[in-house]
Amino acid sequence: MRTKVRVALVGLGRMGRIHAGNLAARCRSAELAVVADADPRQAAAVGAELEVPWTTDLDEVFGDDTVQAVAVATPTATHSDLVIGAARAGKHVFCEKPIALDRPATVRTVETVRTTGVKFQVGFHRRYDPDWVAATGRIHAGEMGEPYLFRTSLRDMKPPPVEFLAGSGGFFVDVTIHDLDTARWMVGEIVEVSSYGSALADPAIRAIGDIDTALVVLRFESGALGVIDNSRAAGYGYECSTEVMGELATTRIDRPQRRHYEWLTPGASTYGLNRDFEDRYPLAYAEEMEAFARCVRDDTAPAVTGLDALAAFDLATAADLSWRTGRAVPVVPERR
Amino acid sequence: MRTKVRVALVGLGRMGRIHAGNLAARCRSAELAVVADADPRQAAAVGAELEVPWTTDLDEVFGDDTVQAVAVATPTATHSDLVIGAARAGKHVFCEKPIALDRPATVRTVETVRTTGVKFQVGFHRRYDPDWVAATGRIHAGEMGEPYLFRTSLRDMKPPPVEFLAGSGGFFVDVTIHDLDTARWMVGEIVEVSSYGSALADPAIRAIGDIDTALVVLRFESGALGVIDNSRAAGYGYECSTEVMGELATTRIDRPQRRHYEWLTPGASTYGLNRDFEDRYPLAYAEEMEAFARCVRDDTAPAVTGLDALAAFDLATAADLSWRTGRAVPVVPERR
Amino acid sequence: MRTKVRVALVGLGRMGRIHAGNLAARCRSAELAVVADADPRQAAAVGAELEVPWTTDLDEVFGDDTVQAVAVATPTATHSDLVIGAARAGKHVFCEKPIALDRPATVRTVETVRTTGVKFQVGFHRRYDPDWVAATGRIHAGEMGEPYLFRTSLRDMKPPPVEFLAGSGGFFVDVTIHDLDTARWMVGEIVEVSSYGSALADPAIRAIGDIDTALVVLRFESGALGVIDNSRAAGYGYECSTEVMGELATTRIDRPQRRHYEWLTPGASTYGLNRDFEDRYPLAYAEEMEAFARCVRDDTAPAVTGLDALAAFDLATAADLSWRTGRAVPVVPERR
Amino acid sequence: MRTKVRVALVGLGRMGRIHAGNLAARCRSAELAVVADADPRQAAAVGAELEVPWTTDLDEVFGDDTVQAVAVATPTATHSDLVIGAARAGKHVFCEKPIALDRPATVRTVETVRTTGVKFQVGFHRRYDPDWVAATGRIHAGEMGEPYLFRTSLRDMKPPPVEFLAGSGGFFVDVTIHDLDTARWMVGEIVEVSSYGSALADPAIRAIGDIDTALVVLRFESGALGVIDNSRAAGYGYECSTEVMGELATTRIDRPQRRHYEWLTPGASTYGLNRDFEDRYPLAYAEEMEAFARCVRDDTAPAVTGLDALAAFDLATAADLSWRTGRAVPVVPERR
Incomplete structure (x- = not known):
């Protein structure tokens, strides 16, 4: 039993x-x-x-x-x-x-x-979402050949309260860190980060010196390029979608629909969009906790560890530095 | 030259x-x-x-x-x-x-x-639409194996004036005839037609004893089944879409989008629908006339002839009879 | 607690x-x-x-x-x-x-x-699927106006063993019954059923006098029309999708994708299809059992009862009779 | 006449x-x-x-x-x-x-x-494609409010011969120039360009010091950010797609399908992708020439002029400089 x-x-x-x-x-x-x-x-x-x-x-x-x-x-x-x-x-x-x-x-x-x-597992839930797991599994199995271009969006519908932002560790540590982990997971180690930010949606965000929209360009160890776009104010909904373009194949992960039905009125077809991460990830959070429990029970290693968290943190702080200095920031991946 | x-x-x-x-x-x-x-x-x-x-x-x-x-x-x-x-x-x-x-x-x-x-060519334009031509070509090339089920929709956004309907030859001869030709073209000869109609959208249509919504069940010579649904009052737009399900493959032809862009507003993604056959068929009408000219110039036979028109007409009148009698109507395909 | x-x-x-x-x-x-x-x-x-x-x-x-x-x-x-x-x-x-x-x-x-x-609840799981619940809720709330046309597909990828079929109660009682319940739920009572069947995919099915492909035309009490298509051998996968076209709006419920990613290779974009009802309904079965438990706990009435099961059974046997006789079969909805 | x-x-x-x-x-x-x-x-x-x-x-x-x-x-x-x-x-x-x-x-x-x-019109055909015209028209009409983020892809299926590349003016002048014009058209003037490139697909491209994959980050005068990704070797097909995310709405322009039909085989749904710009733009080239003729006939100004070509050229050379120096390159938009 x-x-x-x-x-x-x-x-x-x-x-x-x-x-x-x-x-x-x-x-x-x-x-x-x-x-x-x-x-x-x-x-x-x-x-x-x-x-x-x-x-x-x-x-x-x-x-x-x-x-x-x-x-x-x-x-x-x-x-x-x-x-x-x-x-x-x-x-x-x-x-x-x-x-x-x-x-x-x-x-x-x-x-x-x-x-x-x-055991120590960190909460990068995308690593446990069935869609991401399936697509990434095919990349790792070699079906894509060499990845050439990585592209991902992570966007919130509306900004959180400014008080939250003040203690969030900054845009890149709070938001981009998930994408940086995903990039490493799907494509490999990153050796250079260049960031661009703008405060467009909310004067209060600008007032505290923070941003609400960002682009982060990645250079992978393999020579592949990547770009992350993030927004705290996408308006239309919550989005998390990724593309990896490679030598033999390209994959696109997306699930914008909140429910799987269309509603057609004169001249228009409409479907409802995800509004937050709970809409977007109906299974990933339960999967990540189940996976953690299985690691404990079966004495196996978690798929995402403290070292992954450290690597993503380092990349996020590099992104922050790049944004502040206007320069590309080299990163040296730690070898374990 | x-x-x-x-x-x-x-x-x-x-x-x-x-x-x-x-x-x-x-x-x-x-x-x-x-x-x-x-x-x-x-x-x-x-x-x-x-x-x-x-x-x-x-x-x-x-x-x-x-x-x-x-x-x-x-x-x-x-x-x-x-x-x-x-x-x-x-x-x-x-x-x-x-x-x-x-x-x-x-x-x-x-x-x-x-x-x-x-040369004598009849105006069943769907036979010249690039999407239909491509899919049907694959069926005829054997990629689908035996077709099992045919399903098609032809729907107008709004009913025409009742005066037009009075001289249209009736619902099945005016509307369904296109689908009957498509069914013969894609799947083969039809041996039985059963029709069901209802006047739902417009009391004026009911008043002249006509219908605005119909279902026509087809039995093909091969044993395959088919169903056509037609409406004069789909409301959301003009639709013409077809599915053929077969032994080895299934195909779906559709092009509901009027323009290929989405417009996302809070919580909803919307695209514009075709409103009439001109929206739906940006190329088919020119293609059919070009094909006719080439038949004349090159002395080749048209892809859709008077005999095809006769066959579709016979099926449409069988559908009309079935609707009026509430019985399945057998049809004997003419051998040429 | x-x-x-x-x-x-x-x-x-x-x-x-x-x-x-x-x-x-x-x-x-x-x-x-x-x-x-x-x-x-x-x-x-x-x-x-x-x-x-x-x-x-x-x-x-x-x-x-x-x-x-x-x-x-x-x-x-x-x-x-x-x-x-x-x-x-x-x-x-x-x-x-x-x-x-x-x-x-x-x-x-x-x-x-x-x-x-x-409490007595019957296993029509579609009534508990979040997509169906959402779309049907909007119909019942009047957003669609009068429904005009109901269309639904229920198809299995491959036929079950012939031994199973022999004890299944027949095609319509085994397969179509789900769609008949859905039709009643979404659109209303049904007063006439006409069925068409064919055995196309498997000679063994033909040998036992059964069918693998069927069309069932419905006439609703309101005058609306409906059509159900069913297959035991769709080949490409498991499908359950529905459209209701109405006076003010039309809805389409679909979720063919097994995972939400595309895989692009030279000249082609591909996504994986659902292969069975477990793929198609990741949430509905748990929802239906949870709903049952809540009815027991909170002493409320189930959304789908023995009387619903009886009504769907009567419609399924009418469909069977129609298929055997080649005639439309009238049905008298029981008033509760 | x-x-x-x-x-x-x-x-x-x-x-x-x-x-x-x-x-x-x-x-x-x-x-x-x-x-x-x-x-x-x-x-x-x-x-x-x-x-x-x-x-x-x-x-x-x-x-x-x-x-x-x-x-x-x-x-x-x-x-x-x-x-x-x-x-x-x-x-x-x-x-x-x-x-x-x-x-x-x-x-x-x-x-x-x-x-x-x-009259002098330059061949930026995207300005005449019906999909782009419709979406951009809505942006210019104010339906989007302020644009926040611009994102576009332009990718060829396979690299041209290396001999062509040698005389092409370089990656950014040959490829990216179209996207730079689109960015200016849709969102407004650009004040800073930062480029990243890599030669991944073909050693011959690397050998002549050129690249086949690039990312170009844009900073618009309004503060909005933009990113262009380009590839000469996308493999799966030709792609040209754009997103503009804004204050009130977001739009996505895409048309990857070569023909509008799906082909379903066991477990998979597939559609054919555009392979080149002729597949992607069935109407834009004729429209641009028709628009040119109308400008001549009606004595009106072309929508895209020599000054637009100059602006896009300046941005492309800025992108080239940024790639060569690893620095963001400021651009001063010419006022007309």
């Missing part, structure tokens, strides 16, 4: 509640053991809804011998301490990206976790 | 003007010699616009030795006499469908033209 | 295992209490995989006071007795379609269950 | 033959007067095919009083002299892009033509 991995979920913001719901009801190999949040009302509400214990006390979570793993979805600034604390308590750890807002903390976290020997 | 075939165009209603314009400016192998219409103002206006002579006198057209061919786009009731007159004058003939509103006149026209030896 | 409804799953064939998996891991409001199958190895295997008790003894299931509901996914011939047995034991019942292979047994089952007062 | 504009076509390579065919048979307002080419066999062959006089002597063309306009489709190096010669002979001029391979010759040509007062 296969035993479900008991996972504690820490941090009950939007992502945390998504993960909690998935752990409670959509992961074959996982079981939600307990939910924790600094706010007791939030913790109690989610605990009641999902019919699991709740707490505000992390020591209780880390000290619970029946808890095998911890999923961290708290604000970024707390990630590093929580991850290290959980790992030192012998819990396997899933952590939302980014691990930290600076490189030393990121490195320290990755290194500390490594010494404990627990 | 290749000489252009000089074609006279008779009948300057909507279809006639489309053909005149194509003959004047979009057919490599044809030249518009003269336009004729019973209404001198209409004839003069089109003649001036297209910079060709005009007349109201058909004897003048039929007696003109420089005219090699005549394209007939007058009201249906006049087709038969005009076709016969032109053929007897030694002119090759293109005629809009249907040839006549009754079987004896249709047969007489086909037979008479045959004895004159001139 | 919301308590999960404890559901016993009886019958561990393909559909039964799908339901068991969903009850075990993808329904917020349900919990898989026990699995039962006549074959102890099958029952034991699924019980082990899903970490739930198993049994071969239905009395044990019906006598278990902690079991609130039973989901029946056994072979059709056993449905009626099982449903009645469960209902008499005070269990709420979910049953796969059809309830029985003859009308008296269907009526008796529906009536008996009604007297017990338990 | 409207008189057709008599146009002489000079240069009978691939583009010249396309223009000649359109002038001969697909432009309502133009008439092909004569074709000219340095190669008498080529000139004679096209003249015979299109049934028009031919010559190898440009003085004859320029001295022919019945010729009102000249269309220049010769190799780029000869454009400037031919345009100036035609203009000085009082002929209106259409010229393929680019006008010349260096800025002084481009400026001199534009200035000289301006002094003669003849």
